[in-house]
Every structure is written in C-alpha cells, then in structure tokens.
Amino acid sequence: MPALTQANHPDVVQKNLSQIFAVRYGQFSSMIPALFDVETPDQAIVTELMLGDLGGVQVYDGQIYYDESKQSYKKTVEEIEYSLGIKITKKFRRNDLYGVAKRSAAALADRFRAKKESIGAGFLNNAFSTTLTADAVSLCNATHTSDVGGSSQSNAGSSSFSPASVAATRRLMIKYKTNRDNIALDFPDTLIVATGNEDAGLELISSVKQVNTANNNPNVHKGRYELIVWHNWLTDDDNWFMGTKNLMKDYFKYYQWSPVEFFYAGDIDTLTSKHAGYMSCNVSSPDWRPIFGHNVL
Amino acid sequence: MAVRKSGKVSRRKIVPISPAAVEERQQEINRDQVYLNGLKKGSTDSKGITSFEAGGIDIAQLEQQLATKKRALAAFAPREGSEKEKNTALKEFNQAKAYIAKHALTIAEKGKWPKLDPTKNQEYRAAVDKCYKEELSNPMFNKMCEQLKRAAGVLDPTNREIRNIDNYRRKK
16 A cells, blocks of 8 residues: 655655754864865875975076986875764654754764864874874974985974974974975964963964063064964863964865765664764875974873 | 984884873774774664664774774873883983973073063073073983983873973973
C-alpha cells in the first residue's frame, strides 16, 4: 500500500537542520585567514619545495653573470579527513519539545569550527615540538640549517613578553638571512599572542603614551605591529610569536581539500535521519622565516 | 634533527612540552579515542542521538592518526625521573638557573618602556641590547633554558612554575 514515508521525504524529515548548521557555522569569525593562505590543492599529497636564493647582482662589465637557483629542502603534506555526525530517530524528533535536534545541528557546526581552529592553532601550539618545516626540525628551532650554502639560523627564544623583548626580537628578525646568506627583504609586523598576553599586547601597540609612568612620552611601539590574539586555541598563555605578514601569507598554508560540508540522509529501516559534517584539510609551512617563537614555559 | 655540512645528522635533545600542553594534547587524544570508539561500536545515548555510522570512514587511518598523536605525546611529555636521575637533574637545573639569573633581563629591565628623548632612553635601549645579545643571540642562553626545562620535567613534571624562566630573573 503506498504511503508517505520518511525515506521518500528526506527534506521533510531533515526540516531545516542544514540551515541551522550553515547559519551557526557562519557566525564564527576564524583566525585562520589572518595567518594562513587558504589553498585548495588538486592532489591528495602536496609537495612543498624550498628554492635556494640567487646570488648578488654583479656589476655589468660587458657580460652578464648567470646564477641558478638550486632546489632546497622539500616536504610533503597529506590530506586528513574529518567527520562527525548525529543520528536522530523519528520518535525523538516528534517528541523533541526543547529543540534538541536543532541545537545538536548547531553544536555540530560549532565542533567543526572548533576543529578547524584547533588544527590551525595546533600549528603554533606545536611550533617547538611536532610542527616541522622542510628542513626537518620544528617550526621554531635554534638550528635551522641550509643545504644551499647558507648558515644555520635560529627562530626560537625563551623570553617572556615585554617591550624590550619585542624590540629585540624585531631586531633579530630584521637580521634574518636567506638560505644563501643574503639580506632578507621582509620586516616583522605582527604579534601573535594567547589570551594571557592580550592586555600586555594591546598596551604595547595601542597606547598613545607610555603606560604606567608620569613621563607621558609617546609610545614608539604604537602602530608598529598588528596584534593577533587567538583566544582559547593558543593553549600556552605565555608563549608568543612575532611574524612577518607577507611571508606568512607566502608560506603558511591551510590546505583545504574539502571545505566543511553538511550531509543528511533518511534511513527507512530504522526511521532515523542522519546528519553529518565532513571536511579534509591540513596546515603546513616549508619555511621558518615567517615567524619567531618564544617558548616561555 | 639537524643535518650538518659534513652530512652527519645531529639529534638535539627533546625539550619537554609544558604541563598545559600535555593536558591539552591528552584531552585531544581522549576526544579522538571516544569518537573512534563510538565509530567502532555505533554507541547510542539515551536521547537517541548516536555517533555517525562508520560506513565510508577510514577507521584504520583514524587509528593511525591517533597512534601518531600518542607517540608524539609520549616523546614530548616530561617524565618524572628516578632518584638517581633526579640528582643529576637537580645539578643541571641549578646550573641553568644560575646562568639564566646572570644573563637574563632583570624584572626591572623587563619593565622599561621606550622614550623619544634620547637622553632619557638609555635604560630602555640598554634593556633591548641586553635582551638581543644575552637572550636571543646567545646560543648558550637558549641551551640553558632548554636544560632547565628538561631538568624541571624530570624533577616535577606537572609543576609549570619551576620551568618558568621569569621566576629566575633577578629583581634589579
């Protein structure tokens, strides 16, 4: 006997859960675009390659000196898939007086947002341990080597956040060399801190006058840096980073094979609707020069 | 791991991660474990909301990712040492503490702010110079900070304060 079934009307069963998911997902403003260049790779494994710098420009004396860029370190980045779903029975939906199903869809969107932030921030949280650059050492490390003739350099310190340590770190980053020991052309302009250093960071870059004294001198740090505070997801309150924005955009990649998608289906045998999110992504950087990190604790 | 010009590979000793980072990673592992268990069992809670069915999800890959996270945590988490290890660690800890106290910015220097009047800016400039020279450009300072954190991990792995460099700065 023909009958209206849940399986034949998945949109009815689903009601507006996908809208709830989408609205909730869109309400969050992510820090990922502030630090990473978001790319969509066209293959499951991405190979990141560092190129050797060129030598210095020579005086022209009737002939051109030719130089060649050599291949430097390389690393691969693999796609990682993430998913999470909920299953809701017909009876539960009917008796759901408190909108638990809708709230669950919203919670699902939150979990995906949280996971994305966690993946992005994990890149910095693990900067002194398991986040590796193409030279096979941690992102922030005292011994970054060069295989194209340059010296070893450091981008890791242990100094806590203060006006003097910020200025000294800036000075050191300005002196970074390329992988053939040429002068680097990019200057640091970004401070990345956790909630614990938010006030100190704001005080440092926003106050017009020197804070906490009667001298009333202008604050020379004002406007020099953009402050990025990654609440909750930067897990160590004391660690902080200084970055060079255009280099971060060049090298810090958020690979998004599949953006967050919401699926649903009705199951006729169990009269259950299934709702799931899915994404696949990874983060990586072949080069360490975009950043200097202080592992304070 | 660093590759020297001679082609030899030198392994740097691992600096243990902070207690907060250990906790964070452990929580992440626990969450992943619960999710994985849910996928395997198809567990259902009393409200009728279940974890998503395992169909189409590569459980082996998830298990591999989880195992990698567990291995990384085991490698980087500080581990309390035996009495003998603690005695050695205490010596290294005190050595590092003394070095840091001597070379790090003092608490007073950390609090210096820049001044535009060059005649009044000497203290701030001196603090920046000292930080640049002694804390950032001095490989021994970094080495001693790492030594202090490693030793602190052996002595008291859950105590975040004994590995805090700021606690060993002089006042003036």
